[in-house]
Amino acid sequence: MSENRNLLFAILMSIGVLGLWEFMYAQPQREAQQKLAEQQRIEQSQQAPATTAPGAAPGTTTTTGAPPVPGSSAPTAPGATIQTGLTRDQALAASPRVAIDTPRLKGSINLKGGRVDDVALKDYRETVEENSPNIVLLSPQGGPSPFYAEYGWVAGAGTTAATPGPDTVWTQEGTGTLGVATPVTLVWDNGQGLTFRRTISVDENYLFTIADKVDNAGTAPVSLHPFGLVSRHGIPPTAGYYILHEGLIGYLGDDGLQEVHYSDILEEKLQNFTASGGWLGITDKYWAAAVVPARNETFTARFAATEGPTPTFQSDFLLPAREIAAGGSGEATSQLFAGAKEVRVLDKYQDEQSIPRFELLIDWGWFYFITKPLFWVIDFFFNLVGNFGVSILITTVLIKLVFYPLANKSYESMSKMKKIQPELTAMRDRFKDDRAGQQRAMMDLYKKEKINPAAGCLPILIQIPVFFALYKVLFVTIEMRHAPFFGWIQDLSAPDPTTIFNLFGLIPWDPSTLPVIGPFLMLGVWPLIMGVTMFLQMRLNPIPPDPTQAMIFTWMPLFFTFLLASFPAGLVIYWSWNNFLSILQQATIMKRQGVKIELWDNLRDLFKRKPKAQE
Numbered sequence: 001m002s003e004n005r006n007l008l009f010a011i012l013m014s015i016g017v018l019g020l021w022e023f024m025y026a027q028p029q030r031e032a033q034q035k036l037a038e039q040q041r042i043e044q045s046q047q048a049p050a051t052t053a054p055g056a057a058p059g060t061t062t063t064t065g066a067p068p069v070p071g072s073s074a075p076t077a078p079g080a081t082i083q084t085g086l087t088r089d090q091a092l093a094a095s096p097r098v099a100i101d102t103p104r105l106k107g108s109i110n111l112k113g114g115r116v117d118d119v120a121l122k123d124y125r126e127t128v129e130e131n132s133p134n135i136v137l138l139s140p141q142g143g144p145s146p147f148y149a150e151y152g153w154v155a156g157a158g159t160t161a162a163t164p165g166p167d168t169v170w171t172q173e174g175t176g177t178l179g180v181a182t183p184v185t186l187v188w189d190n191g192q193g194l195t196f197r198r199t200i201s202v203d204e205n206y207l208f209t210i211a212d213k214v215d216n217a218g219t220a221p222v223s224l225h226p227f228g229l230v231s232r233h234g235i236p237p238t239a240g241y242y243i244l245h246e247g248l249i250g251y252l253g254d255d256g257l258q259e260v261h262y263s264d265i266l267e268e269k270l271q272n273f274t275a276s277g278g279w280l281g282i283t284d285k286y287w288a289a290a291v292v293p294a295r296n297e298t299f300t301a302r303f304a305a306t307e308g309p310t311p312t313f314q315s316d317f318l319l320p321a322r323e324i325a326a327g328g329s330g331e332a333t334s335q336l337f338a339g340a341k342e343v344r345v346l347d348k349y350q351d352e353q354s355i356p357r358f359e360l361l362i363d364w365g366w367f368y369f370i371t372k373p374l375f376w377v378i379d380f381f382f383n384l385v386g387n388f389g390v391s392i393l394i395t396t397v398l399i400k401l402v403f404y405p406l407a408n409k410s411y412e413s414m415s416k417m418k419k420i421q422p423e424l425t426a427m428r429d430r431f432k433d434d435r436a437g438q439q440r441a442m443m444d445l446y447k448k449e450k451i452n453p454a455a456g457c458l459p460i461l462i463q464i465p466v467f468f469a470l471y472k473v474l475f476v477t478i479e480m481r482h483a484p485f486f487g488w489i490q491d492l493s494a495p496d497p498t499t500i501f502n503l504f505g506l507i508p509w510d511p512s513t514l515p516v517i518g519p520f521l522m523l524g525v526w527p528l529i530m531g532v533t534m535f536l537q538m539r540l541n542p543i544p545p546d547p548t549q550a551m552i553f554t555w556m557p558l559f560f561t562f563l564l565a566s567f568p569a570g571l572v573i574y575w576s577w578n579n580f581l582s583i584l585q586q587a588t589i590m591k592r593q594g595v596k597i598e599l600w601d602n603l604r605d606l607f608k609r610k611p612k613a614q615e
Contacts, residue, residue: 034122053313060164061449088136091143093119096169098184099177102202105339110140111146112168114186114198117141117148118210119338121287121575128482137287137338141166146233149289149336151210153196156321158225162190163224168199177210181202193218206339207349213331216324223323226332229316232279235262236287244476248303248315249288250280251357260364265305265313273301277356280315281337286478287362292335293317295354337361340478343375363476370469375477382479388492389485392570394472396577399466400585411586414506415593416451418541463578467571485573489526492570496524523565526572531561535581540586 046382059239086094100119107118117140125132137145153163164170170186178184183201199211200515217224221243238246248260253275260271264485281290293299301317322330337349349357363373379396381391392438400407423445445451456556466600472481498504501511501521513523564572 001277025441040082076167083486086143087141088139090139098107098186099171100178100179100202101177101203105202105206109184109186109200110174110566111170111186113168114152114164114170115140115148115150115152115166116186116200116336116338117146117281121340124286124340124478127407128484133584135287135340138289141233142377145236146231147236147289147593148200149228149230149291149338150327151198151212151226151228151334151336153212153214153224154227154318156225158435159222159224160230161192161194161218161222163187163194164190164196178202196220203341205345206337208336208338209333209354210331210336211331213323213329213539214324215329216326219326221323221325222329223321224330225321226334226448227316227318228293228334228336229573230289231312231314232282233312236284238262243365243472244285246284247282249279249290249314249361250278250303250315251360252278252280252301253356257357257360260303262305262311262313266307266311269305271303275299275301280317281353282313282315283341283361285476286341286481287339288337288341290337290361291315291317291357292337292353293319294333295356312419333532342478343372343379365472365476367469367472370465371472374466375470375479377474378473379479387485388480388483389489389570389573392427393577393605394485396574396581399463400578400581404585405462407582407585408589411589412593413451416449417591418451418590419446419593420451426549455583469573470574471567471571479574483570489569489573492573493568495566495568496526496572497522498524500524500528502575519566520562523562524569526569526576527561527565530579531557532565533576537579537583540583540590 048165091611093106094311095110095112097110097118100109101548104122106120106122107116109115110117117138118137118589119138119140121135123136124135138149139145140148150166152165155161155163168188173185173187176182176184178200180202183199186200188196193216195215195217197213197215198211201209201211203209210228212226213224215225225439236246245259248258248265249260250258252258252273255273255275258271258273258280260268266270277295278301279290279292280301280303281288296529299319301315301319303315304310304500305313319332322328322332334354335353337358339345343359343362346358346361349355349400359372374395378391379393381394385391385394386415423440427441427445428438433442472491480555481491483492484490485492489496499511499522502509502527509615512518515522538553538557564575
């Protein structure tokens with residue numbers, strides 16, 4: 001039947017998109033990233049990483065300690081190599097520090113180099129367990145997985161005076177901890193008439209402000225360029241999904257959003273930009289560190305990487321030179337974001353701090369125009385009901401209401417098709433040897449009854465963009481991370497942790513440990529509910545007379561059950577609830593149209609040797 005062919009086309013297209021996405025992109029990238037991360041861990045245990053100089057091509061080494069110009073294409077002298085192979089605690093203890101303590105952050109500033117290289121997030125933990133360690137974002141050089149931000153000055157043309165470098169030990173003015181209302185000031189005198197003073201403040205969330213000042217007490221003018229950078233040593237473990245960017249990122253004026261994967265910058269080595277207004281840094285799935293130059297200046301920016309025993313990556317900017325006369329001073333103020341990529345926080349910084357398109361630090365994807373509004377709707381109801389799972393259920397009802405007129409027409413058309421099914425069956429018998437005549441007769445009947453045979457595929461087609469947008473919301477927004485529903489679902493962004501293959505935990509065995517097939521055996525309660533609701537929804541329609549179509553309709557729910565088992569639980573809950581609402585909607589319309597609801601008849605026919613229409 002024509003309506004069944006259209007419905008099959010829509011379903012097969014959905015399967016094709018989901019299947020290609022999972023098996024050609026998501027799974028290969030996960031495996032590649034896992035192998036790369038494992039290789040990195042082995043290499044790091046065999047050889048200590050080299051120190052990265054501020055603004056230098058990462059991975060270069062020298063002994064001068066003079067920082068190079070960020071943004072220059074040729075690598076120059078980085079700072080002296082420091083001790084490596086330490087634990088994180090040992091690396092922190094190896095240098096003097098100023099503590100950081102805010103409502104949402106804890107850590108310290110390294111007085112050696114003046115780096116922000118120790119930041120942990122108080123509100124986020126590694127797992128759903130309450131006693132799980134806090135997420136550590138920034139870590140010092142010398143320990144495992146260095147990741148830090150650094151600001152400073154580079155000597156300009158004609159200036160030979162020493163500037164602070166990675167080995168420079170700053171002195172804190174006074175005492176105290178960096179907090180929301182208590183900035184700290186660091187000082188260093190180069191002994192040549194220049195006094196460098198750095199004041200660091202932090203807000204109640206994740207934004208540091210770094211105000212650098214240079215006082216020139218010498219007899220000659222100097223030229224100094226302010227710079228800022230974020231550096232990471234080694235490739236971190238990543239989610240490895242095609243739909244998610246993890247790596248170097250920036251929004252750079254007219255060049256717009258730049259997203260560079262670790263593997264790509266390792267191949268290219270260097271990318272240069274010139275921008276007026278913007279930001280750049282390195283992002284993980286849920287966390288990021290980004291430097292933000294002054295908005296009223298044109299700056300040069302760079303993404304750089306160098307291969308080696310431990311690859312190193314860097315995002316940096318260089319501002320125009322400050323010409324500081326004898327007896328004068330020069331200033332530069334920039335900002336550093338180091339924290340969780342919370343939607344409201346990033347939007348606030350974009351609006352109140354005038355950081356252009358800072359919201360794009362979250363990878364909203366191609367369906368941005370659907371994804372972000374969908375997040376706001378879900379977040380709105382979450383603030384009302386206090387549960388993201390319930391909010392998804394409410395949002396699903398709203399989506400059904402928005403698409404109700406279109407879906408209503410579709411289901412009405414499908415109901416009319418059921419009413420004329422006896423005529424279509426007789427028509428096929430009458431024109432069984434004349435396919436062209438059969439098609440003409442069917443189209444005349446459709447026209448007479450005012451039926452659109454293509455309408456049957458619309459309920460599935462219209463929800464595909466919403467499905468992908470919701471998947472993106474669940475996958476990339478930190479608000480969904482570790483968000484519980486009810487019962488065993490403690491993280492809506494993760495797959496249902498139960499599986500029928502160990503009787504939902506009654507048997508002490510983890511099927512996921514089996515090689516190759518293990519991930520496909522994690523078939524939890526919610527994927528099963530989704531499969532049942534999809535099966536019942538398809539049984540509302542007659543079994544197609546064509547054996548191939550009938551077989552596809554029969555096995556389709558089982559295929560989707562296994563396919564979606566590895567998707568976030570929140571998405572499977574959405575699909576299950578959407579199926580249930582669709583069943584109610586279609587049954588109501590069928591009853592209103594005077595069409596018999598043959599659900600039980602169709603289920604009975606399913607177990608017969610032939611479909612009812614062929615008997």
